[in-house]
Amino acid sequence: MLYFSIVLIVLVIGAIWNFKYQLEKLKEQHEEELRREITKARKEGKQRSAAVQWGKTIEHFVPFMEEFPIPAEDVVFLGMPIDYVGFTNTGSKTKCEVHFVEVKSGSSFLMGKQKNIKKAIQEGRVKWHEITVDGNFEK
Numbered sequence: 001m002l003y004f005s006i007v008l009i010v011l012v013i014g015a016i017w018n019f020k021y022q023l024e025k026l027k028e029q030h031e032e033e034l035r036r037e038i039t040k041a042r043k044e045g046k047q048r049s050a051a052v053q054w055g056k057t058i059e060h061f062v063p064f065m066e067e068f069p070i071p072a073e074d075v076v077f078l079g080m081p082i083d084y085v086g087f088t089n090t091g092s093k094t095k096c097e098v099h100f101v102e103v104k105s106g107s108s109f110l111m112g113k114q115k116n117i118k119k120a121i122q123e124g125r126v127k128w129h130e131i132t133v134d135g136n137f138e139k
Helices: 002-058 112-122
Strands: 075-077 084-088 097-101
Touching: 097 112
Parallel strands: none
Antiparallel strands: 075 084, 084 097
């Protein structure tokens, strides 16, 4: 009976030791996988950030490209939510036009707000608001 108890205790201790060993091994594997995923996420984040910075930089030069639909001197940079607003033929009562220009690079696409603005413009839902403010003059 004593022999059986000793064998049982040894087996239980061995099983506990094996369980702890396997648990530690899994923990190390998980930590290594986590480190790899963090490194990958940081690299991807840096790449996305660089792409965004490239886009933000290049959009300032786009009006000087040949393909730009209106002369660079006729546009104003807004940045968000639409990159440019431009005005052509402002001296003409019938030919004056307002242009909205959004610049995209790479695989970027219109955001929800930009899509809504595009649709509003295409459907003619554009308004003019004029606000008059009293001057701050001493007489």
